[in-house]
Amino acid sequence: MTDLPERTTRYFEDYQPGLTVDCGSFSISEAEIIAFAKDYDPQPFHIDPVGSAEGPYGGLIASGWQTTSLTMRLLVEHFLDEQTSLGAAGVDEIRWPRPVRPGDTLRVHAVVLDVRRSRSKPDRGIVRSEIKVTSADGETVMTLKAINFVRARHLEG
Amino acid sequence: MTDLPERTTRYFEDYQPGLTVDCGSFSISEAEIIAFAKDYDPQPFHIDPVGSAEGPYGGLIASGWQTTSLTMRLLVEHFLDEQTSLGAAGVDEIRWPRPVRPGDTLRVHAVVLDVRRSRSKPDRGIVRSEIKVTSADGETVMTLKAINFVRARHLEG
Numbered sequence: 188m189t190d191l192p193e194r195t196t197r198y199f200e201d202y203q204p205g206l207t208v209d210c211g212s213f214s215i216s217e218a219e220i221i222a223f224a225k226d227y228d229p230q231p232f233h234i235d236p237v238g239s240a241e242g243p244y245g246g247l248i249a250s251g252w253q254t255t256s257l258t259m260r261l262l263v264e265h266f267l268d269e270q271t272s273l274g275a276a277g278v279d280e281i282r283w284p285r286p287v288r289p290g291d292t293l294r295v296h297a298v299v300l301d302v303r304r305s306r307s308k309p310d311r312g313i314v315r316s317e318i319k320v321t322s323a324d325g326e327t328v329m330t331l332k333a334i335n336f337v338r339a340r341h342l343e344g
Numbered sequence: 345m346t347d348l349p350e351r352t353t354r355y356f357e358d359y360q361p362g363l364t365v366d367c368g369s370f371s372i373s374e375a376e377i378i379a380f381a382k383d384y385d386p387q388p389f390h391i392d393p394v395g396s397a398e399g400p401y402g403g404l405i406a407s408g409w410q411t412t413s414l415t416m417r418l419l420v421e422h423f424l425d426e427q428t429s430l431g432a433a434g435v436d437e438i439r440w441p442r443p444v445r446p447g448d449t450l451r452v453h454a455v456v457l458d459v460r461r462s463r464s465k466p467d468r469g470i471v472r473s474e475i476k477v478t479s480a481d482g483e484t485v486m487t488l489k490a491i492n493f494v495r496a497r498h499l500e501g
Contacts, residue, residue: 227413230420230429243430243493251432252413256384259409263387272387273400275408275440282434336400 217289374446
């Protein structure tokens with residue numbers, strides 16, 4: 188037993204177009220930017236805090252793949268549901284309109300765009316959502332369109 | 345001095361439509377799948393080797409974001425160029441048609457789709473590429489369309 192409000196399981200039928208979920212925020216440090224990029228995206232403007240000052244971004248910026256990965260963590264915790272999430276078919280239109288820099292705190296929102304029942308597997312549906320990530324001063328640093336499979340509560344919509 | 349052939353710097357002008365680059369391969373272990381997913385995508389089918397057997401994929405599968413991140417590493421090493429890569433505007437159409445499982449070895453190819461000179465910054469161009477990741481038995485496990493900024497050798501195309 189806990190005092191925390193327990194979230195109700197969110198099924199396919201609960202992802203209605205327009206549903207908007209505030210998924211909270213995360214921060215990113217210089218050390219985290221460098222560590223991630225050394226493993227996955229070792230370009231100078233992601234791993235070299237000194238040399239990057241003369242580079243195309245005038246300093247160190249986070250790999251876009253780090254922003255997507257850290258955003259995913261918040262989507263798993265707040266938007267998807269461990270009882271009903273069946274994975275993703277893919278992602279459309281990732282955009283990184285502004286760089287993410289050391290010390291940034293980023294907020295994640297998810298908005299359901301459209302939904303449809305699976306034709307081949309009637310126990311589930313496909314949920315398309317727009318994910319928006321904004322900096323503390325309100326600038327959009329990433330948008331993407333997620334395509335998720337979600338288990339339905341009932342076989343019939 | 346080294347015996348290894350040194351690659352010539354690849355500028356915007358060198359990314360011609362149809363250029364195909366074999367970026368090599370990477371393998372992925374169960375421990376790596378779980379470690380990545382615990383940080384970024386802690387869904388049961390990514391982190392629970394026992395429970396996932398009863399889950400939607402009949403076993404553990406890698407987070408799609410791990411596949412993109414490991415693929416990026418090979419793109420940085422073989423397709424992009426540290427002298428000319430100026431970052432990415434975004435990515436279109438990531439698709440994960442088949443799951444990636446522990447022990448898989450995946451091969452990465454990049455094909456240039458189209459290129460255009462930047463209108464606002466004539467020292468660079470935009471290169472759109474299709475990235476294809478295949479398993480050892482030739483199945484496609486991921487495709488994506490990358491959109492990269494690349495420094496030009498000359499101001500005029």
